[in-house]
Amino acid sequence: MKRRELLKAALALPLLPALLRNAQALPATLAGAVRARLRPGQPGWPAPAEWEALKRDVGGRLLKPVSPFAGGPGTAAYAEAVKQLKNPFALGDDPALTQTSGWADAWTSRPSAYAVAAESAADVAAAVTFARQHRLRLVVKGGGHSYQGTSEAPDSLLVWPRRMNKVTLHEGFVPSGGEGKVAPLPAVSVGAGAMWIDVYHAVTTLGGRYVQGGGCTTVGVAGLVQSGGFGSFSKGFGTAASNLLEAEVVTADGAVLTVSEHTHPELFWGLKGGGGGSLGVVTRLTLRTFELPPFFGAVFGTIQASSDEAYRALVAQAMAFYREALFNRHWGEQMIFAPDNTLSISMVFQGLTQAQAEQAWKPFFDWVRAHDEYSFAEAPRTLALPAQHFWDADFFRQHAPQLMVNDDRSGTPSYHMVWAGDRGQVGWFIHAYQSAWLPAALLAPGRQSALADAVFAASRRHDFALHFNKGMAGGEPSAIARTRDTAMNPQVADAFALAICADGSGPAFPGLREADLGQARGDAAAVAGAMEALRRVAPHAGSYVSESDYFLRDWQRGFWGSNYARLLRAKHRYDPDGLFVVHHGVGSEGWSADGFTRVG
Known part of the structure; x- marks a missing residue:
């Protein structure tokens, strides 16, 4: 710092x-006189005629969400939901479900009492006004990926903007209030219900440009931006929040505001990483776009060490190699460290050719091959492809169908695909999830030994990953500067990686199955032990709001620090x-x- x-x-x-x-x-x-929100059946809960009035105000788009698992295994809805249980697009299209089914001893996904399937900012404003006037609990669900359950609340009124998914490209965009003050920038405007695959398809596959979004294609655009928003190439292009130019937002008084750094600058700043669902309901965002690099690519491999001592040496070598060769704007994603003495590499790159990427990794892989204590459980491989095809479903169907999974329901967009590696998160029930930003100072020669000791000690308790794209240190200076001008914890700009340790099991929606809480609590203890070992070298490490511990005590400091x-x-x-x-x-x-x- x-x-x-x-x-x-x-x-x-x-x-x-x-x-x-x-x-x-x-x-x-x-706060005036409001002391509590109402639940169904309590005095003051809106009468049927009042709900009908809201329904008219929103063009008939008022729903009563019911879980498809509520009727039991003998129903058609249950059978169809089980069939689509690993399809994140199907989960997102049901207002009664969320992409995460719950968290042990924390929350369980349950539908709201009513939902407004919003198609405009006016629909959202009507829902917000109704909730305020009737003292209702209000919740917003875009992609529904929230690990901490922030996109669901039983007995609430849900704002569900799934249908607000329009994507519009701009050759030159000037945010509101910036006329005559700032130069136009290439940009994209996105409705709050869009997923990142919708944006990547329009901006990259069809438009030949880049927009910084999330790695998982089914994550909601609005939620990611409001949480900060990392993608695989954040070190090169910044966080999603850092590239926000303008937003349309419905505030608690029902007003529809267009905000930018020139109009309502404090609200605009707060939307850039201040967390979704706290300051208003975002209905549209406009993000800058960038020139697309010629290639995107990836490096994969898994190394097995023959002993604990050899693994400790491998960890040290990996940290030194990262600092020397990969600590720059080109590289992102992760290395995974595990109790079985394996190091798994799943890194991506931009702005390099395949030959340049192979050359960057050659010294490390040569070192591994030169020592008998190591073997490759998965042989290293480097892949590169034209960047315009990175989210091109037709391209992957032809060249690498094993890397992606289609939304196979009839009538769905042909470009809707999810990475095969992300399917494990679909509907999952979390046992534990913790994260910590690791400062770049730990990469200094005098600190690397302590860092390697901490990584090794943590790997004895549970597998975990260092996500290098989720710390901005070493990245493009302009991207770091933009990220500093967001509401995120300032530590993000000085961190070389975000350490993430987590565990979970398959979907555990009510009516589908019950989670094994004994197993979950044991996993949570192991995760806590691993993160405790890492925090010995980063005792004041903050945590990323979207990927963090539900039970974090000092969350204000952890998520936002001095902001x-x-x-x-x-x-x-x-x-x-x-x-x-x-x-x-x-x-x-x-x-x-x-x-x-x-x-x-």
Whole structure:
């Protein structure tokens, strides 16, 4: 961390306890008389005629979501849902389901009481106004990927913008309020219900340009941007949030605002990494696009060490090699360390040819081959393809069908595909999930031994990965500068990687199957042990809000660091009554865990 930011953090963090006390005191100051949200059957819950009025206001698009598993195995809905259980597009198309089915001892996916299948900002504004007037719990689900359950809440009114998926390219875009102040930029405008595959298809496959989005193709665009938004090539192009130019957002008072750095700049800044579902409902985003590199590519391989001692040496060599050859804007994705003394490589590159990528890795693979203690459980291979085909479903069907899976339902877009490696997350039930940003200072020659010791010690407890694209250090300077101008924890700019350790099991939706909580708690203990070993060399490491521990105690500091005070001020300004509440979201310390009752 640079001196200027260190001083900012030193000044702001001592104020954090007071700010949190103020947040809990909101009912007496900013929040008016609202002390609790209503549930069905309670006095004041909207009468049928009132729901009918909302239905008319939204053009008939008011639904009562029902889980397809609710009727039991003998029903057609149940059978079809089981058939599509590993199809993330099918899960996303059902307002009663989420892409994550729950988290042990934390939450379980359950449908809302009602849902507005929004097709416009006016529909969203009508839903927000109805929830505010009737004191309802409001929840927003775009892609539904939230690990922490922020896109679901039983007994709530759901805003479901799945149909708001229009994608529009701009040769030269000027954000609102920027006329005459900033030069037009190539950009893309995206509806809040779009998934990243919709955007990649329009921008890259058809348009021949690049937009920084998420690695998983079915993640929702709006949620990813609001959480910060890493993709495989973030070191080269920045986070998704750092490339936001403008957003349309519905605020708690039902107003539809167009925000940018020139209009409502504090709300705009808060949407860039301040977490989804806390400041308003985003209905449209406009992101800058970039010139597309000639090639995207990947390097794969798995190395087996013959002993613990040899594995410790392999870890040290891998860290030194990363610092020397890969710590730059070209490389992203991960190395995976495991208790069975394997090191799995799953790295991607941009801006290089296949020959250049092979040359970069040659010293490391030569070192492995020169030592008898190591063997290749998976032989190393390097692949490169024209970047315009990286998300081209037709290209992969012809050349590498094993790498992708189609949405095989009739009538669905032919370009809808998901990476085969991401199917394990579809509907999964989380046992544990923790992350920590590792500072680039650990790569210095005098610190590498301690880093290698920590990585080795962590690998004794549980497998985990270092995601190099989820730390901006070593990346393109302009991308780092844009990322610093977001609401994310400032540590992201000085981290070389995000360490992620997680475990889970197959789908456990209510009515489908029950999770093995004994197994889940054992896995959680192992994950905690691995992360504890890593945090010995990074004791103050922050955590990425989208990929973090549900039970994180100091989440305000962990997710946002010195930026939390500013986010809380924006929350008080644009949502003083706390209509938008999500687990561990800005201002949520003033509400009960389920988001229904004021606390303090």
